[in-house]
Amino acid sequence: MVSEELWSIGELAGRAGVTVKTVRYYSDRGLLPEAERSSGGHRRYGAGALERLLLIRSLRGLDLPLPEVERVLEGDEALEEVVSGQLRELGSRLAALRWREASLRLLQDCPPGERAERLRLIGAVSVPPDTAAMARFWRRILPVRLPARVVSAVLDSVVPRLPEEPSPGQVLDFARLHALVSDPRVQLPGSRPAPPLPDGEYLPAVLYEGLAEAYALASAELAAGRALREGAALDCFVAAYAHARGTVDSPGFRSGLLALLARSDGPVITRYWKLATGLFAPGEPVLGALHHRLSVALHVQVEAGAG
Incomplete structure (x- = not known):
């Protein structure tokens, strides 16, 4: 031997x-x-x-x-766990580096007179950033009676996912969006957006589930190059509000719905969607834009009928 x-x-x-x-x-x-x-x-x-x-x-x-x-060294199973953990940590570090690079380019390329303001905005955002403030903003707006599954679905649709390769412009939009939803003045009762329908006079789950279906139809119709003024998406959009109110769709209801939509879309929500739109991935449905397109389509249809 x-x-x-x-x-x-x-x-x-x-x-x-x-x-x-x-x-x-x-x-x-x-x-x-x-x-x-x-x-x-x-x-x-x-x-x-x-x-x-x-x-x-x-x-x-x-x-x-x-x-x-x-x-x-304890075994192969531990190797898989460690590698997975290290990949997650590395991904977070890379995301932070990419965000930091885009932030520095934002400061480098902006006019000198705007640097102090932009530095204040991006300095208020963690690196890598997160969207927790946006989620809290929407939770304050959504009806308290909304089922948890519906709240989760709404948040998945209205809170943008962070871009993997952010541009300086996206960093600025995100920083401004973060400032908007974190502003204590926006949290005051008098400054919050109005409910989509008069409080106590509708079924929130019915409304939000119906709107989700309408937005999906609208996204498909727009992708196919079809107008929204006459189609399933607009009918579904109106039906969501009608069913939530326990009534039926009619020309009179559509006319009255325009006034409700005008009151619910306040400056805060309009500002939110203006800043958030560029943070969604190309081709990803943006609910704020779809809601606006459907509201415009309804307005055109009602005006055409009145004429």
Whole structure:
């Protein structure tokens, strides 16, 4: 039987391409198995230690913290967990770098007289930013009786996802949007947008679920190049309000709906959608734009009927 070849700490370091100090550090942490000690008390390592040392070097080369490396050495399942966690962390760091780069370009390219204002705006946003303030803004606006599943669906549709490669313009729009929804003056009862229908006189879940269907139809009709003035999207849009009120669609109802829509679309919501639209991905439906297009289509239809 041939005995395993053993190496001194210096020989192991040379085979692995690391320093003796590195080998000693990992040995002292219990990460490298010693085969035996020489008569003089010097460490001796076998092939298993070399394999383990090369694995540690590879993982450290990927910038994994040593505690994470120690987890990996416990088994292959831990490796998958650690890699997934590191990818998430790296994604967050890259997002922060991309946002920071776009923010710096925004400051670099703007007129000197606007830099102080823009610096104040972007300085109020975390890096990488999040959309929690937008979600809170809409939760304050939505009816309290709205089911949680409907609230979740609405938030998914009205809160833009952050662009992966933000432009300076998108950074500015996001910063202004964040300032809008975080403004304490907007949170005062008198400054909030009016409800879509008189409070207590409609079924919120029926309205919002019906509007979601109308917006989906409108998006499809516009993508197909069809006008909204005559079509399923506009009928569904009106029906959502009618059903929520417990009434039926009629020319008179459509005429009265125009006045309700005019009161519900206040300056805050208009400003919100103006800033948020450019943050949605190309081709992604923007509910504010669809709502406006349907309202305009209804106005044109009612005016044509009156004429």
